[in-house]
Amino acid sequence: MEKRYTVGKTAIRLVKGDITKQDTAAIVNAANSSLMGGGGVDGAIHRAGGPQILDECRRIAASIGSLPPGDAVIATGGNLQARFVIHTVGPIWQGGGKNEARTLEKAYYNSLSLALEKELATISFPSISTGAYRFPLEQAAHIAAATVVRFAKENPLEEVRFVLFSEEDFAAYDTAVASLCTG
Ligand code: ADP
Numbered sequence: 001m002e003k004r005y006t007v008g009k010t011a012i013r014l015v016k017g018d019i020t021k022q023d024t025a026a027i028v029n030a031a032n033s034s035l036m037g038g039g040g041v042d043g044a045i046h047r048a049g050g051p052q053i054l055d056e057c058r059r060i061a062a063s064i065g066s067l068p069p070g071d072a073v074i075a076t077g078g079n080l081q082a083r084f085v086i087h088t089v090g091p092i093w094q095g096g097g098k099n100e101a102r103t104l105e106k107a108y109y110n111s112l113s114l115a116l117e118k119e120l121a122t123i124s125f126p127s128i129s130t131g132a133y134r135f136p137l138e139q140a141a142h143i144a145a146a147t148v149v150r151f152a153k154e155n156p157l158e159e160v161r162f163v164l165f166s167e168e169d170f171a172a173y174d175t176a177v178a179s180l181c182t183g
Pocket of ligand 1: 017018019020030031039040041042044045090126127128129130131132133134163164165166169
């Protein structure tokens with residue numbers, strides 16, 4: 001299952017699959033503030049990438065303390081094909097009145113900015129916050145798509161890939177991206 005859209009110089013690709021298997025220069029982790037690993041996509045990335053990922057997260061946590069929701073840091077990809085893992089923390093859904101939408105937007109934007117700063121041309125995102133953090137899927141997909149499209153219009157990334165774990169997630173992101181750009 002795969003779709004491709006174009007915005008400026010950037011290809012926005014949607015794939016159904018496992019983010020740990022992606023060949024982009026960076027993959028984004030939906031981490032938690034402790035950076036000590038967890039369930040869901042976070043656990044999968046630590047398992048697939050090996051102990052180097054946790055080692056570096058420990059060093060980062062020792063120097064910055066916890067990573068606030070919306071912020072992002074870039075670190076090793078360990079044994080992954082991706083050279084880097086960008087760890088970001090999405091908001092925990094609390095009903096919508098706690099700036100969750102803005103925090104989710106920041107998580108995407110700050111991750112994209114780190115990729116650009118490191119001169120990485122390609123990056124993969126999972127569906128941040130829509131698992132254990134319970135952010136409503138359609139709204140999260142729209143925020144993700146709008147933030148990526150806005151960034152792509154202004155910056156020369158080659159490819160931004162959304163890696164969706166289920167068909168339902170794929171459909172939601174496809175609808176959101178399609179509403180913002182041409183195929
Ligand atoms: P959060 O705590 O930010 O909600 P989760 O990891 O619980 O993060 O869920 C985020 C999304 O990642 C969910 O849609 C989940 O199904 C998906 N997911 C879990 N494992 C993987 C994986 N290996 N590759 C891509 N997506 C994954």
